[in-house]
Amino acid sequence: MEKAIIELLARRAGLEKALAEFPDDVAAAAEQASGSVARMKAPADPRAEPWPPMRAGSGL
């Protein structure tokens, strides 16, 4: 992820202080986030729903 985009997103999230004091940590977090999102497959069925968020034994 480009540095300018990281800074823009960090400021949008209100992370000015973290950006000033821990720029490497902010950059590492942004890279980690984009990596995780990229590794996730889209659901096979476009009608797949996200609910319920979590309920064991709901009969799926």
Add this chain to the structure above:
Amino acid sequence: MSDLHWMTAAAAAQAIAARKLSPVELMTALLERIARLDPKLNVFVRLDGEAAMDAARAAEAEIATGRSRGPLHGVPVGIKDIIDVAGLPTTCHSKILIDNIAAADAVCVSRLRGAGAIVLGKLSTHEFAIGGPSFDLPWPPARNPWNSDHHPGGSSSGSGAGIAAGLFPLALGSDTGGSVRNPASACGIVGLKPTYGLVSRRGVFPLSFTLDHVGPMTRNVADNALMLDVIAGHDALDPGSAVAPAGHYASGLERGVRGLRIGFVRHFHETDLPAHPEVTAALENVARTLQGLGAEIRDIRLPTLGEFGAVNRVILQSEAWAIHGPWLRERPGDYGQLARRRLLAGAFMSAGDYVQAARRRLEMIAAVEGALREVDLLLCASAMDPPSRIDDAAETERTYPRQARTPFNVTGHPALAMMAGLSAGGLPLSVQFVGRYFGEGMLFQAARAWERAAGTDERHPPV
């Protein structure tokens, strides 16, 4: 009695009830051991020895008059320091909450006390139950009793190290991406992540609402079942709580595995994240042993660990950002670096990413449910490597994510990690059993069969 520190909770409770063991004698032995070993192992964030000894005296007096509080009367328990104990700090091992005193017991603690257990104190954790062993926090990280140069896993690190070192027979941990099962694996003990919703999370500092689980950590399978019996149950004030069938988790412990169909998820450790050869050999040995005891072992495929891990991280870090965002904006310097980096990641995920992960999660649940219609339970790796040196940050960073625990936080199925053997270097190797929703009884049955065959409950670290 000698070696009180290796006594199981069940044996201690039985001896106490029969007035063959005084709870004061047991507490004294454990407090002496803690005084000797904890300076090296860093298990406790806050030892509440005086109150624990008072409670032991009270238990002794009650038992002398014939009054029993329950199946754990007089048995000491350690509590991970993200779980509230009334009057004690819940710091989450962080400067952020260094002055936070709990007003009431968490439900799981209250249930333990109701069964007669005695709280010894609050135990080390990775900061806010995320990250890894850190040296930039108000307390040092716990160390592995098998070799204190190595990490004990986490995030329930003090729970795992303390159980393995014989500082207490029972501990509570929490598990959002494997945090009960990682220290169980690294320390050679038994750690269970129960079915999502089986144990109340009320009074436990959240990391990720839909991934958090509270679980028992013990030195043997029977104690784990006993502890689960005590802490499981519906809580109307925990929105994730399940109305589950009654427990009696220890009732089938000695049934063995004859006729059980066990699905071996080999691709986790063979191709997804190729394991250390000693781990692979240990897993094959477990499968062969269970087959020899009459189980049918067959290969099962699930989605890859890479994908499970990605879904886990997107959900976990999005939900954690909702909790930690205000502190990360105002006090980023009050976090240690490892937790700060992981918690900040949620700021860079979108609402769409989170919803996509939730949708994919339901497909992953369906995949595991499908597998569990073909077999009775699953067998797979927990950790892909023996625990690394605690001072080798790069190796810890490399090996920590090499694990197969997050899939079952994503799906909510019960999963138990335990010792599979010892490495050539004398460090624990591990195996994981996974069951159907609310199928903890069968998990314990299989785990006990392996424990009995391999004698894993008789192996203790040289401390």
